[in-house]
Amino acid sequence: MAPHSPPDLPPHIAVANHKGGVGKTSTTAGLAAAAAEAGHRVLVVDMDPQGNSTRRLRAALPDNPADRTAVSLAAVLQAPARGEAARIVTPCGWGGIYSEHIDVLPSDLDLELLGLTAGLPSAERRLLRALAGVVDAYALVLIDCPPSLLSHLTDNAWTASDYLLVPCEAEFESVQAARRVAERIDRDRHNLNPDLQIAGIIPTRFRSSLGVHRKRMEDMERISGAEAICPTRFPELAVMKTATEKALPLTECGSQGRDMASLFRDTYAWTRKRISHIQESNA
Numbered sequence: 001m002a003p004h005s006p007p008d009l010p011p012h013i014a015v016a017n018h019k020g021g022v023g024k025t026s027t028t029a030g031l032a033a034a035a036a037e038a039g040h041r042v043l044v045v046d047m048d049p050q051g052n053s054t055r056r057l058r059a060a061l062p063d064n065p066a067d068r069t070a071v072s073l074a075a076v077l078q079a080p081a082r083g084e085a086a087r088i089v090t091p092c093g094w095g096g097i098y099s100e101h102i103d104v105l106p107s108d109l110d111l112e113l114l115g116l117t118a119g120l121p122s123a124e125r126r127l128l129r130a131l132a133g134v135v136d137a138y139a140l141v142l143i144d145c146p147p148s149l150l151s152h153l154t155d156n157a158w159t160a161s162d163y164l165l166v167p168c169e170a171e172f173e174s175v176q177a178a179r180r181v182a183e184r185i186d187r188d189r190h191n192l193n194p195d196l197q198i199a200g201i202i203p204t205r206f207r208s209s210l211g212v213h214r215k216r217m218e219d220m221e222r223i224s225g226a227e228a229i230c231p232t233r234f235p236e237l238a239v240m241k242t243a244t245e246k247a248l249p250l251t252e253c254g255s256q257g258r259d260m261a262s263l264f265r266d267t268y269a270w271t272r273k274r275i276s277h278i279q280e281s282n283a
């Protein structure tokens with residue numbers, strides 16, 4: 001049985017690819033902002049010990065490393081009681097509608113150590129357990145994943161998820177990495193989550209003038225079918241780096257930023273439609 005039975009609970013979406021730097025965290029932050037702009041409450045779960053979603057969404061954490069760990073997933077996931085994540089829910093620090101609608105379960109470097117206790121019974125269900133009940137207040141749960149595939153953190157993220165979104169550059173290694181994601185789901189779904197599936201592949205840093213990018217789009221379609229490719233293709237634009245550097249919402253990064261924010265709104269709308277479609281076909 002799926003860990004979350006729609007429509008009672010919000011969709012839980014892991015943002016993942018087995019390649020670093022392809023835009024997982026940018027996609028997580030961009031979709032969270034789009035959800036907030038639509039008036040939807042969203043919980044961002046930062047399952048990457050790099051803590052990039054935590055920083056980009058300006059989830060305030062104590063300066064002292066030990067105190068920081070204590071209020072992060074690193075501490076909660078050691079041996080969580082059901083719903084224990086509630087004690088570390090931290091609002092997004094962007095202000096306005098973003099702070100009203102986006103909450104973060106922050107990450108910290110010590111999350112890297114969770115794998116040391118991966119042998120404990122049901123260890124891969126720790127995140128799912130910690131989230132129980134906490135997620136009821138949200139329309140969407142987004143789980144930002146580290147760029148790894150066979151790791152305990154990925155196991156926890158995927159066990160807690162219904163769907164995956166895979167940001168992917170239209171380049172050989174990125175497409176190969178996305179294919180490995182699909183292969184791992186097929187291989188290990190019985191251990192992780194029997195109903196887990198890729199809801200969409202999101203083309204990032206796309207340049208339509210490059211023949212190789214157009215060619216790799218065809219390869220991308222072969223991973224989960226053409227219908228799983230998000231029609232929005234994110235161009236490579238410096239404003240994404242500005243938003244990252246300054247930890248600001250794209251809407252506060254000039255006209256290029258507002259254009260990019262609009263692409264995330266399109267992607268959010270597409271994702272919701274796609275999930276409804278998948279739910280209807282599974283019913």
Ligand SMILES: Nc1ncnc2c1ncn2[C@@H]1O[C@H](COP(=O)(O)OP(=O)(O)OP(=O)(O)O)[C@@H](O)[C@H]1O
Nearest residue numbers: 020021022023024025026147235236237240241244
């Ligand atoms: N469309 C884009 N155009 C230009 N720069 C981008 C774009 N998307 C992402 N970037 C930049 O690329 C860098 C990596 O992006 P991001 O952190 O989102 O990737 P990631 O997949 O989460 O990386 P990691 O695997 O380390 O977690 C960041 O500096 C980000 O600003």
Ligand SMILES: [Mg+2]
Nearest residue numbers: 024025048052
């Ligand atoms: Mg990241």
